[in-house]
């Protein structure tokens with residue numbers, strides 16, 4: 001019969017000691033306090049073992065735990081089970097149990113760690129973001145900057161516009177408005193129509209540029225959503241009269257301040273109108 005050289009207890013031993021004493025002298029498994037996991041900000045890809053994969057955090061958690069845990073050299077095999085508690089959008093508290101094979105035993109080790117989700121950009125999305133756009137929508141206000149309300153309204157529409165193959169590559173603020181680059185011309189047109197309707201602007205299209213991409217013909221169209229210099233409720237001086245703006249759009253609705261008469265006027269005819277400060 002063998003006995004433990006540490007405590008003298010009789011029974012199976014490994015390297016001269018019993019299971020209890022082995023556990024006292026060895027840390028079976030350990031892991032860093034935090035483990036970083038990089039997630040693509042544009043899509044759902046995760047960086048795992050140096051490669052981007054389309055997967056959920058749950059999908060890769062076991063691999064991530066196994067890759068970051070350090071085991072005692074005497075541990076020949078480990079099986080992990082874990083429990084996850086999300087702390088916030090970027091942090092997951094993980095409690096891991098490790099069933100470790102050591103000599104004749106299966107011993108249970110455990111540790112806590114925190115998975116911290118970091119922002120990254122995968123090459124696929126970076127490529128899309130950087131170069132792959134076909135249509136452009138320009139939103140501009142005449143002779144002024146967009147109001148905060150207009151800007152917020154427009155960007156909310158842009159954010160919700162893409163689905164499937166249709167996506168927004170880039171949104172760039174410029175003087176007097178912003179540019180949106182998108183994946184197709186029909187999508188650009190539809191988005192421009194939506195923006196124009198929601199903001200009370202007029203829709204025009206500008207040059208279509210013909211290019212070749214990987215040997216294929218490609219047309220890059222630009223649609224311009226033009227917002228008038230005035231807003232609903234403003235009073236305009238126009239053709240020797242004073243008019244209150246009561247409706248925006250391709251046809252602007254005006255009310256004559258003196259007579260109360262209502263008229264519809266094409267937006268471009270009002271270019272010469274002057275806003276009377278309240």
Ligand SMILES: [Zn+2]
Nearest residue numbers: 004007018021
């Ligand atoms: Zn012992």
Ligand SMILES: [Zn+2]
Nearest residue numbers: 040043122125
């Ligand atoms: Zn991505």
